[in-house]
Amino acid sequence: xxxxxxxxxxxxxxxxxxxxxxxxxxxxxxxxxxxxxxxxxxxxxxxxxxxxxxxxxxxxxxxxxxxxxxxxxxxxxxxxxxxxxxxxxxxxxxxxxxxxxxxxxxxxxxxxxxxxxxxxxxxxxxxxxxxxxxxxxxxxxxxxxxxxxxxxxxxxxxxxxxxxxxxxxxxxxxxxxxxxxxxxxxxxxxxxxxxxxxxxxxxxxxxxxxxxxxxxxxxxxxxxxxxxxxxxxxxxxxxxxxxxxxxxxxxxxxxxxxxxxxxxxxxxxxxxxxxxxxxxxxxxxxxxxxxxxxxxxxxxxxxxxxxxxxxxxxxxxxxxxxxxxxxxxxxxxxxxxxxxxxxxxxxxxxxxxxxxxxxxxxxxxxxxxxxxxxxxxxxxxxxxxxxxxxxxxxxxxxxxxxxxxxxxxxxxxxxxxxxxxxx
Numbered sequence: 001x002x003x004x005x006x007x008x009x010x011x012x013x014x015x016x017x018x019x020x021x022x023x024x025x026x027x028x029x030x031x032x033x034x035x036x037x038x039x040x041x042x043x044x045x046x047x048x049x050x051x052x053x054x055x056x057x058x059x060x061x062x063x064x065x066x067x068x069x070x071x072x073x074x075x076x077x078x079x080x081x082x083x084x085x086x087x088x089x090x091x092x093x094x095x096x097x098x099x100x101x102x103x104x105x106x107x108x109x110x111x112x113x114x115x116x117x118x119x120x121x122x123x124x125x126x127x128x129x130x131x132x133x134x135x136x137x138x139x140x141x142x143x144x145x146x147x148x149x150x151x152x153x154x155x156x157x158x159x160x161x162x163x164x165x166x167x168x169x170x171x172x173x174x175x176x177x178x179x180x181x182x183x184x185x186x187x188x189x190x191x192x193x194x195x196x197x198x199x200x201x202x203x204x205x206x207x208x209x210x211x212x213x214x215x216x217x218x219x220x221x222x223x224x225x226x227x228x229x230x231x232x233x234x235x236x237x238x239x240x241x242x243x244x245x246x247x248x249x250x251x252x253x254x255x256x257x258x259x260x261x262x263x264x265x266x267x268x269x270x271x272x273x274x275x276x277x278x279x280x281x282x283x284x285x286x287x288x289x290x291x292x293x294x295x296x297x298x299x300x301x302x303x304x305x306x307x308x309x310x311x312x313x314x315x316x317x318x319x320x321x322x323x324x325x326x327x328x329x330x331x332x333x334x335x336x337x338x339x340x341x342x343x344x345x346x347x348x349x350x351x352x353x354x355x356x357x358x359x360x361x362x363x364x365x366x367x368x369x370x371x372x373x374x375x376x377x378x379x380x381x382x383x384x385x386x387x388x389x390x391x392x393x394x395x396x397x398x399x400x401x402x403x404x405x406x407x408x409x410x411x412x413x414x415x416x417x418x419x420x421x422x423x
Contacts (some may be wrong), residue, residue, distance in 0.1 A: 001178075001185055001188040001189040002188075002192060002195075002398040004140060004176055004189070005113065005140065005189060005196050006195055007173035007176070008113045008139075008140050008173055008174075008176060008195065008196075008423035009096075009112070009113055009138070009139040009194075009195040010171075010173065011122065011138040011171035011174045012110065012112045012113050012136070012137060012138040012170070012174075014169075014171040014174075014226075015110065015133070015136040015137070015138060015171055015174055016136055017169070018111065018166070018169065020087035020089075021269050022084075022166055022169065023087065023133060023134055023136075024083040024084075024087075024134075025165050025166070026028065026081050026133070026161070026165055026166055026170060026397075027080070027081070027082055027083035027130055027133065027134065028080060028254075029136070029161040029162065029164060029165040030079050030126075030130070030157070030158045030161040030162060031076040031077070031079035031083070031090055032076070032161070032306060033157045033158070033160065033161035034072055034075055034076045034079070034126065034154070034157055034158075034166075035072060035076045035332075036075075037153070037157050037261050038069050038072045040148065040153065040404075041067055041072055041130070041153060041154065041356060042068060042072070042331060043155075044068055044149040044150050044152075044153045045066065045067035045122065045149070045150045047149045048065060048122075048146055048147050048148065048149050048150050048217065049062065049066060050121040051145065051146045051148075052065050052120075052146045055146055056218070057120070058319060060252075060253035060320050061119070061120050061146075062120075063077035063253060064119075064120035064121045064253065065120040065121070065122070065146060065147055065148060065150075067122055067123075067413065071123060071225060071343060074123065074180055075123050075126040075127070075146075075154075075402045076126075076258050078127055078130065078382075079124075079126060079345065079380070080132045082131060082405070083134070085134070085386075085404075085405055086405075087134065087405075087407045088108050088135060088195055088405045088408075088409050089108055089109065089110060089135055089136050089308070090107060090108060090249040091107065091108040091409075092105055092106070092107055093106040093107065093108060093109070093411055094106035098172045100420050101257065101417070101418060101420060102415055102416070102417045102420045103415065103416040104413055104415050105204070105413070105414045105416070106347075106411055106412075106413055106414075107411060107412060107414055108311050108406075108409040108410075108411050109136075109409060109410050109411055109412050110135050110136035110137045110408070110410070111135075111137050111193055111195050111197050111198050111408060111409065111410050112137060112138070112194065112198075112410075113137065113138045113140065113197050113198075113398055114128075114132050114139055114140070114195055114197065114198050114199075114200065114408070115139075115140045115141075115142065115189060115190065115198070115199040115200070115217070116135045116139060116141050116142065116199075116200050116202065116309075116390070116391075117142045117186060117199065117200070117202070117207070117211055118130075118138070118141075118143055118144070118201065118202040118203050119143070119144045119146075119147075119202070119203035119204065119207060120143075120144060120146060120147055120203075121143075121147070121202070122143070122147050122150035122151055122154060122217040124141075124143070124202060125143065125150070125155060125177070125308065126150045126154055126158065126294055127156055127389070127390065128390050129141065129155065129175045129199075129317045130158075130358075131389075131390045131391070131404065131405060131408055132175075133162075133174060133175065134290070134405055135405055135408040135409055136406055138163065138171070138173065138176075139174070139175050139176065140176050140177075140178065140189065141155065141175070141176065141177045141178065142177075142178040142185070142186065142189070143177070144166075144181075144203075145181030145262075145293060147332075148181060151177050152177050152179070155175050155176070155177045155255075157177050159172070159174070159175050162174070162175075162341070164327050165291075166228060180420045181391055183188075183213050186211065186214065187214040187215075190211070190215040190216060190217055190219075191212060191216050193216050196217045197216050197217065197218075198217060198218050198219075198220065199211060199215050199218070199219045199220075199293075200219070200220045200390060200391050200403075201219065202222070202391050203219070204224075205223045205224040205261055205318070208222065208223050211221065211234070211338050213362040214295060216327070220391065220393045220398065220399055220403070221393070221394065221395050221396055222255065222346070222391060222392050222393055222394045223344060223394065224255070224318040224344045224346075224393075225254075225255030225257070225259070225318055225346040225347065225352075225392075226259050226260065226315075226316060226317070226330055226342060226343060226344040226346065227247070227255075227256060227257065227258045227259055227260075227343075227344075227346050227347045227348060227349075227376045228258065228259070228260045228261075228262055228335075228338075228339050228343060228348045228376075229244050229258045229260075229262070229320055229348075229349045229351065229376065230262040230263075230268070230329075230332070230335040230339075230348070230349065230350045230351070231244070231261070231263045231264060231265075231267060231271055231351050232261070232264050232267075232332060232335075232350060232351060232354065232357055233264040233266040234353045234354040234357065235264075235271075235351040235352050235353065236351070236353060236354050237267065237270060237271050237274070239351060239373060240271060240275075240351040241274060241275050241278060242314035243270070243351055243373070243374065243375050244258065244261060244275055244351075245275075245278055245279065245351060246280075246327065246375040247280065247349065247376045247377055248261075248279065248282075248284065248322075248324055248376055249282045249284070249322070250278060250317070250375070250377050251377070252320060252321055252323075252344050253320045253321070253324050254320070254377070254395060255318070255320075255346060256346065256347050256369075256376050256377050256378070256379040256380065257336060257376070257377065257390075258324065258349075258376050259281040259318055259319055259322070259323075259325060260315060260324065260325040260326075260327065260338075260342070261275070261325065261326045261327070262327055262328075262329050262335045262338060262339075263292075263327070263328050263329070264330075264331060264332075264335075265291075265328050265329065265330055265331075268291070268292070268295060268328045269295060270326075272292055272295035272296060272299065272326065273295050273296070273299030274299060275296040275299070276296040276298075276299030276300060276305075276326075277293070277299040277300065277301070279324065280299070280303055280305060281299055282322055283306075283322055284306040284322045284323065284324055285306040285307070285322060285323045285324075286306065286308070286311065286323075286324060286325075286326055286339055287307075287308060287309075287310040287311070287314040287323065287324070287325045287326070288307060288308075288310055288325070288326035288327070288328045289309070289310055289326065289328060291328045292326040292327065292328055293307055293309065294309070296326065298377070310326075312327055314321040315327070315338070315342040316342050318344070332357050332360060335350075335361075336360075336361065336364055336365055339365055339367070340365075340366070343365075343367060344394060345366060345367045345368055345394040346367055346368055346369070346379065346392070346394055347368065347369040347370070347371070347376040347379040348361075348364070348365050348367050348369075348371070348376070349371040349372075349373075349374060349375065349376050350362075350370075350372055350373075351373055352369070352372070352373070358373075359371040369402075370398045379392060379401065379402060380392075380402060381403070381404050383402075384401075384402050384404070386402055386403075386404025387403070389402045389403055390403050390404070390407070390408060392405050393407075
């Protein structure tokens, strides 16, 4: 691990030499190379899917692990999007000239060496590597053992493509995959504060907590996505139904999918039966409070429905599946109190026609993304126009929400003088 990290540190210095044009040429070549290697990537991924089955991964995890030609094209498209984005390195964030003539400039710089630790999702290998490369950061990628074949091949393709177009100017260790699945590799790697600048874990709550507890380098965290949709007493109920259905069912395995529906008591009888009936079209399971259960049963009619009384831990659970909590509340204050107690500071939505109520919700709910009359599913780097995201942060320092190129930069002060000395 020390050898890996030292090589990454050396490469990070060499990456600083590359121009924006060189980085973009390399990224476009990487995208072409991924598409050209589609058959090889799908073949390598089949081996990983066998491993996933042997590990008895859930259906959601197997879906994240799988690669097919469409997902390879999507990975390549992500690299092209990153190439098309402005290079944030070198941006002047602030500048001033002091009375003594000293010129000071605050300028965006790469962070240095970034470790990405993640589960399944081979596309993260390409997304993370491309974003880090564009911002001049060396990347060390540590995927799960279930995706080792896919991850290794993706990284090899990216490096080879970069070296083909840039030759020796492309640092050989700019993109590295940890070659072993040994669990002890993570604490060993994250103890190397001399070489590693930042760690970003992506995956389940257990993984992120384990990384945070063992790391000696800074960690940007996103423990889980317990996201809420609150239907206010002044909501357009047809709009609310569409937003809820999209937030829960468009892709329930993602961290920005809604896990809890909160409904104002005054509209519960009108809204919950219709909403439940629509969700049943996707066989959604309901964990509900005592007031909501009969309304869900009413919406089901003669259809079978899985609905039970919510337990104490349900409202704190990220399901990543077709399961939703339902609770009736007395107005926006009760909804915000519930979110403050049970939320994970990820994404929350209010559906209402009352601007004053909405503005309160937007101001007082302390989450990375808060929506008025829109789905929680928009919390995504691509949807925010950031290009392929490297992750979503629920921290408050350095980065919050979807993280793109700008969040992979630090800064330094540059002083230009003519012989000034301090009195």
